[in-house]
Amino acid sequence: MNRFPRHLIFYSIGGLMAVVISYFVLFPHVWRCQWIEFSDFKKITSTFYISPDTPPKNLQKAQLAMADAHKRINRLWGAPQQKATFILCENTEQYRHYCNSTEGAGCSLGTPWGQSFIVLNVEGLNTDVIAHEMCHAELFTRLGWWKTTRQIPQWFNEGLALMVDYRFVPQTDSIQRHLSYKEECLYLSRGGQITLDLKDISSMRGFFNGNDSHVMLAYMTGATEVSRWLAAVGEANVQVLVQQVAAGKPFEEVYKDLEQTSRIRP
Ligand SMILES: [Zn+2]
Known part of the structure; x- marks a missing residue:
């Protein structure tokens, strides 16, 4: 019968304790x-x-x-x-x-x-x-x-959450919602003088590290992009996107593909 070497047991327990303690x-x-x-x-x-x-x-x-x-x-x-x-x-x-x-x-x-x-x-x-x-x-x-x-950009996560949160833009149809978020963005960016690139607000750090006006502009930029995408693909595709990412496809690829196929559709 093979016995598990004693030093490996110690290392494993030690490693596990280190993970638990650092998590705490x-x-x-x-x-x-x-x-x-x-x-x-x-x-x-x-x-x-x-x-x-x-x-x-x-x-x-x-x-x-x-x-x-x-x-x-x-x-x-x-x-x-x-x-x-x-x-x-x-x-x-x-x-x-x-x-x-x-x-x-x-x-x-x-x-x-x-x-x-x-x-x-x-x-x-x-x-x-x-x-x-x-x-x-x-x-x-x-x-x-x-x-x-690892996969979901913060602008998408926050932008999507704003689609069910009517504090900034009240519930309306998808086109009007996008136009309203775009207007909010334009106002916060002082007519487009300070804009944020989506890639700069993909990470938690990029999204939240900054003053209040940076964070607010990050929220509105995310919501503008997500509302634009939803106006093009329809809300049913949120589930399709998530299912495909869950199955292993990269987020960026699925996000773009769904928009492309929606455009081709007559
Ligand atoms: Zn949030």
Whole structure:
């Protein structure tokens, strides 16, 4: 009988511990989300936790907004596949604890082993913020951590989330939506003086590293491009794109091909 060499066992255990410890050090907020069940947050369902300070009216507001957001996701993605755990915070301190940021009204987090979390601050108790974060979770669930982080440009991920988030452009037809985002972009770029290239906002760093006006212009640039693409290919092709990327095709290739075939179609 072959025995596994003892030194290899030590190295393996040591390596595993190093990975676990570095993960905890680098992403403590993700660990906190994973252990939410053992915190003082109240369990409403197996995928919904609220702060002990949440008043009943905020819980009701969140539940109504979640149901509405679910309908928007359904329209863009078909039946939702994500089963993100929602964590509803009542103040900035709690939000920072679970989201590692004080920015924004909501954030979504995903782990390499497929779990996802949507953390909401009290300002995030509305359909727009929740649908936006659910859209990120939906993409993440369908592609997994590796493909989402390695293959999907940040401008696409954020631009797509803005298609179900009507804070900047209200719900309208696809052509008008594109024109409205284009107008927003033109305004923010002071008539086209400061523009952003899509390749410069492909990475998280390129998208979010900068002042508020850079980040806002990055959002509007992403939304302008995604709304342009959707006006050309139709929303049903979001699922086709994601299925093909999930099957191993490169994002850029599928994105271009779908637009090309839509043009050829009579
Ligand atoms: Zn987002």
